[in-house]
Amino acid sequence: MPIYNFQCDDCQAVFDLRATFQEKERGLSPVCPQCQGQHAHQPISAGWLLGGRSAANVASTPAWGCSPGGGCCG
Ligand SMILES: [Zn+2]
Numbered sequence: 001m002p003i004y005n006f007q008c009d010d011c012q013a014v015f016d017l018r019a020t021f022q023e024k025e026r027g028l029s030p031v032c033p034q035c036q037g038q039h040a041h042q043p044i045s046a047g048w049l050l051g052g053r054s055a056a057n058v059a060s061t062p063a064w065g066c067s068p069g070g071g072c073c074g
Pocket residue numbers: 008009010011012013032033034035036037
């Protein structure tokens with residue numbers, strides 16, 4: 001079951017919410033565990049940033065020697 005990261009709009013607390021994709025489709029209604037506020041949004045997950053950084057570095061380095069204008073990059 002995926003874990004969704006939420007940040008409370010009222011007290012800025014960050015918390016996780018486990019929900020199935022079906023629940024996500026129907027719309028999540030996260031409740032802040034700290035202030036019981038029901039106004040939370042999904043911040044950009046630190047996990048996604050950390051996980052994507054190395055992949056982005058790899059992707060930004062052309063391993064096949066392709067140069068702009070060479071015809072292979074469009
Ligand atoms: Zn809160």
